[in-house]
Amino acid sequence: MWCYGDETNAIWDNYNNSHYDVTDSFQYGVRVNNSSSVVVPVCLTKGGTDVTTTPLYDTTFTNQPNLGGNYFWMQSLTNFQNQAASGSSQVTSYSDVTALPVLTVANVSVAPANPSNFVEDSDAYVSQQAVAGRGAQLRIVKATGAQYYQGPYTQQFSTLSEDHYVSLARNFVASSGWTEADADEPQGTRAMLLRATADGKPDSQLQKNVRVSFRRSINWNGQRIPVIGTGGEIAVQLNNDGSVLNASKVWRTVTLGATAPLKPLSQAQSEARQQLDNPNGYTLKSWSWGYKEESGNVAQKEMRVAIIFHFVPVMSSAPATLTLGATTTTASAPRTIEIAAQ
Secondary structure (H helix, E strand, O other): OOOOHHHHHHHHHHHHOOOOOHHHHHHHHOOHHHHHHOOOOEEEEEEOOOHHHOHHHOOOOOOOOOOOOOEEEEEEEEEOOOOOOOHHHOOOOHHHOOEEEEEEEOOOOOOOOOHHHEEEEOOEEEEOOEEOOOEEOEEEEOOOOOEEEEOOOOOOOOOOOHHHHHHHHHHHHHHOOOOOOOEOOOEEEEEEEEEEEOOOOEEEEEEEEEEEEEEEEEEEOOEEEEEEOOOOEEEEEEOOOOOEEEEEEEOOOEEEEEEEEOOOHHHHHHHHHOOOOOHHHEEEEEEEEEEEOOOOOOOOOEEOEEEEEEEEEOOOOOOEEEEEOOEEEEEOOOEEEEEEOO
């Protein structure tokens, strides 16, 4: 696994802000900005018959030893089979626009609708209603309006249909007052657990939880402009029984500012290749673009368009050689490079 700035920030955002457990924080973090097209995150550990006693269920970073067991347990992510068409397939093509407005983020201090139920905690409003063993149920960041909800963990492995999970996520978003007209179609992901015997033979498979997300797009003159980054998303993580485990909304209030030209795609890709240690040793795997929205606890005065390029090494070529101090090593890691388009 290779992590760069955005992926690392997303991991800590998942853990510190969205309250995901350690494994979920890592796996969803390395998928930020569509990096899943390059890296498939997998977590592997040893344990007994009860997966909930393994490190795959750690809720904090701990230095306690793993007592192990006679089985291997692996966690990976898989998309819903009956996935609705993603917003990315419906948004405007980069080649169809030559200039876009810079988005000015409103300087708002968001107060809760029912302040008597909250207390101030430095940069946020925190609900007095708490979840046993987890802390405050809702946290609202003052400067950005980002909201983070956490519910109780329910331990069961019987599952619901994908459509049912999506319906429950929609209901939670609506009841929380989080509905947005510019939200894309929901995208669902399952966190799956695979158990294998000591000799490596698959033994059983379980579902840990599911996550349903609604990405943001910007409506400009009838065109839909995507939003990339850790922000610009409503996410609902559900226990297997459909109850809400964690949920978040990072959706800044913006106004259209001055229009700024966009770089030609070829120029942006050339700039990205110049940042590669061995440009000839890499090929472009995929790319994405859109307004960049940061995590909910990050101060951001404006949103500008960026392009994210995902490069993978050419397998037939020699890996690039990197010199770090007195140590020379070889590396053939995928590279994710962001280029400012405005």
